[in-house]
Amino acid sequence: MNQESLRELLARVHERLSAAASVDGESRELLGTLMHDIERALGGGARAAAAPAASRLEGLAVQFQAGHPQLAEVLRQLIDALGKAGI
Numbered sequence: 001m002n003q004e005s006l007r008e009l010l011a012r013v014h015e016r017l018s019a020a021a022s023v024d025g026e027s028r029e030l031l032g033t034l035m036h037d038i039e040r041a042l043g044g045g046a047r048a049a050a051a052p053a054a055s056r057l058e059g060l061a062v063q064f065q066a067g068h069p070q071l072a073e074v075l076r077q078l079i080d081a082l083g084k085a086g087i
Helices: 003-019 025-042 047-064 069-084
Strands: none
Touching (some): 003 069
């Protein structure tokens, strides 16, 4: 998976997160931090920062599954894409 596809998935996560008004502030902040880590890794920063982010993303996907299934689905797609990119 190329960086452009990963960036598109990140944009979809941001879009879904914006649409999910009922996401609590703590989860929103954690997800924002994880997205920043992944974006930094894609920009040539520390790729190691994105590896722990993928495991934390899975935890958030599980948390969002019941109340925000579309957001959870996009997070899982992002996790898969990160794995395919070797991150």
